Amino acid sequence: MKPLRIQLLPKPVAPAWLIALASMLLVAALxxxxxxxxxxxxxxxxxxxxxxxxxRREEQIRAAQAAATAPMIPPSPPAYAADARKAANExxxxxxxxxxxxxxxSMVGVTPVSIELQAEGNxxxxxxxxxxxxxxxxxxxxxxxGEPAPRWRLxxxxxxxxxxxxxxxxxxxxx
Amino acid sequence: MWSAGSEQHxxxxxxxxxxxxxxxxxxxxxxxxxxxxxxxxxxxxxxLAVPFMLPPIEGLRNRAEAQRLAESSAxxxxxxxxxxxxWLDAWxxxxxxxxxxxxxxxxxxxxxxxxxxxxxxxxxxxxWNWALSDHLHRKGAVxxxxxIEEDALTVIGSDGERVTSAQSQRPRPAPExxxxxxxxxxxxxxxxxxxxxxxxxxxxxKEGEPAPGGVARWQxxxx
Numbered sequence: 001m002k003p004l005r006i007q008l009l010p011k012p013v014a015p016a017w018l019i020a021l022a023s024m025l026l027v028a029a030l031x032x033x034x035x036x037x038x039x040x041x042x043x044x045x046x047x048x049x050x051x052x053x054x055x056r057r058e059e060q061i062r063a064a065q066a067a068a069t070a071p072m073i074p075p076s077p078p079a080y081a082a083d084a085r086k087a088a089n090e091x092x093x094x095x096x097x098x099x100x101x102x103x104x105x106s107m108v109g110v111t112p113v114s115i116e117l118q119a120e121g122n123x124x125x126x127x128x129x130x131x132x133x134x135x136x137x138x139x140x141x142x143x144x145x146g147e148p149a150p151r152w153r154l155x156x157x158x159x160x161x162x163x164x165x166x167x168x169x170x171x172x173x174x175x
Numbered sequence: 176m177w178s179a180g181s182e183q184h185x186x187x188x189x190x191x192x193x194x195x196x197x198x199x200x201x202x203x204x205x206x207x208x209x210x211x212x213x214x215x216x217x218x219x220x221x222x223l224a225v226p227f228m229l230p231p232i233e234g235l236r237n238r239a240e241a242q243r244l245a246e247s248s249a250x251x252x253x254x255x256x257x258x259x260x261x262w263l264d265a266w267x268x269x270x271x272x273x274x275x276x277x278x279x280x281x282x283x284x285x286x287x288x289x290x291x292x293x294x295x296x297x298x299x300x301x302x303w304n305w306a307l308s309d310h311l312h313r314k315g316a317v318x319x320x321x322x323i324e325e326d327a328l329t330v331i332g333s334d335g336e337r338v339t340s341a342q343s344q345r346p347r348p349a350p351e352x353x354x355x356x357x358x359x360x361x362x363x364x365x366x367x368x369x370x371x372x373x374x375x376x377x378x379x380x381k382e383g384e385p386a387p388g389g390v391a392r393w394q395x396x397x398x
Contacts (some may be wrong), residue, residue, distance in 0.1 A: 001311055001318070001333055001336055001337065001338075002311075002316075003307070003308035003311050003312065004264065004273070004307065004308070004338075006261055006262050006300040006301060006304050007262060007300060008219070008222075008262055008282065008299040008300055009217075009273065009282070009296060009298060009299045010260060010276045010303075104250055152181060
């Protein structure tokens with residue numbers, strides 16, 4: 001059996017000023033604790049935001065690096081690519097020069113019948129009617145006059161024979 | 176008067192209540208100069224600090240409720256008038272619990288008298304508890320302890336582990352009737368006569384051991 005620890009004196013009551021002081025200190029401590037907790041929460045929020053921003057930027061960097069190291073894949077040509085390429089070639093073709101060269105030379109016995117300009121290969125093909133071969137060759141010489149190398153050449157010719165009418169020939173030039 | 180170091184002890188019984196201020200002043204005045212600033216332990220007689228058993232009450236949920244019940248029932252259980260201050264032992268649901276009651280008016284009067292005499296109080300408890308503690312310290316257990324003071328007879332029963340019965344009888348029965356009363360109580364509590372102890376406290380006795388309260392001396396006897 002343990003001895004009894006009897007105390008009949010009432011517990012001492014602190015004076016009012018001490019209770020007030022303790023209450024004020026307690027309130028101050030609670031306010032300080034609340035402020036500290038709020039600041040801690042704020043710092044946590046900022047840290048989270050910075051983390052998200054950092055991850056976003058790292059993702060961007062990774063994507064940029066991946067794009068820089070990835071092999072270049074040419075885009076598939078659009079449906080109008082062929083037409084566009086053709087138009088571009090025609091735009092580059094020296095149409096005016098070819099026509100000027102033909103207009104500059106005029107000779108009796110040779111008559112251009114049709115002109116075909118092929119952008120593919122910068123080729124100008126002219127079909128002519130001629131009275132005889134001598135005139136046709138003279139015509140070619142006139143067209144090539146002044147060129148460092150003969151630009152116009154005879155592709156094919158067919159004469160109908162004496163008294164049978166005009167022959168036809170095709171001459172070509174590259175530009 | 177009994178002193179130990181810087182702590183002084185004062186015994187009070189019901190005969191001194193009418194002149195508490197004078198008792199305190201005289202007691203303080205009798206202290207040696209080096210003990211004037213000491214703290215005081217007040218020991219009350221069993222007529223002033225009255226023990227009773229708080230019975231197990233169904234529905235009591237915690238110690239606070241038991242404390243309120245003990246305070247409200249103290250005037251009836253302890254036979255004291257007015258509001259009471261109650262000390263309650265370790266309370267457990269469904270078990271009787273020792274309570275000690277003292278009139279709040281008396282506590283306030285002692286505090287006021289002590290304050291008026293410049294005495295700082297450290298504790299206030301029944302003298303019979305000193306006798307009980309001293310016996311427990313020396314013997315380790317007690318079954319039935321009777322504390323005989325000038326104004327009360329206090330009987331504490333125990334099962335060896337905790338207090339099972341407690342009552343204070345005042346005025347004190349005539350000395351020739353105390354033994355017979357204790358024998359009857361021993362029989363009713365199923366305690367052998369050899370386990371009954373009497374502690375007699377007297378201010379005027381010339382023999383016996385000094386006890387708290389200074390003027391008191393006490394003797395422990397069997398029946």
